[in-house]
Amino acid sequence: MTTTYAALLRGINVGGNKKVPMAELRTLLQRLGHSGVGTYLQSGNAVFSSDRGDEESLAAELADAVEKHFGFTVDVLVRDHAYLRAVREACPFPAAELEAKQLHVTYFSAPVDAGRFASVDPAAFRPEEFRLGDRVLYLFAPDGLGRSKLAEALARPRLLKGVIATTRNWNTVVKLEELTGD
Structure with missing residues (x-):
């Protein structure tokens, strides 16, 4: 089953540090085998669909790929749509x-x-x-x-x-x- 997720990258593109162009982030996610890839703003928000893994393994995979591609570590959280909806509704x-x-x-x-x-x-x-x-x-x-x-x-x-x-x-x-x- 394919699930749609948001990836939240912590502390990128802030004050000129840890620069991650969104086009490169989208390409990186596609290379990891994800579909429906998109980004939102320049501050480390991406969406993608995947039929494998869970939030933790997908976050670890993306963090590893960012480190290999860009040469620095970034904390990554991945959350699915149901969770994001629940957070919004529980405000x-x-x-x-x-x-x-x-x-x-x-x-x-x-x-x-x-x-x-x-x-x-x-x-x-x-x-x-x-x-x-x-x-x-x-x-x-x-x-x-x-x-x-x-x-x-x-x-x-x-x-x-x-x-x-x-x-x-x-x-x-x-x-x-x-x-x-x-």
Whole structure:
């Protein structure tokens, strides 16, 4: 059975570092035997269909191919359409009422529990808020991610130890769910 996935590459094409042209990423995915390959924006979002593997093995395969082709390591998460739809539908914030720059989703490589973020005092960051979901963290940042003190606190290395984490704004969350749909 063929499944459509989104690949989320962490930290590419940011500030001139780890440059991955999207045309080359599409070619790389096609060479790996995937079909329906496309990319979204320049920030490490790709979609593809595959009839083999699972999310973890597909992510490892793509990360290995990126390292061999470009000469640097990149963390990769792969998620299928059903998961992306569930993340969108489970958003605890009123997404339709917010600007896309105010709402972000951080995807994790594994489940995380609330205890991991116990040292972060939510009251100290109001009106910013976060909620955990299934391998995701939803972040409401009224002034945007770039000005978010809460995002900075949540991204501390000790809080993210042992997991890959990559963040997308709400427009990208919605678009990736749409691109992987039927």
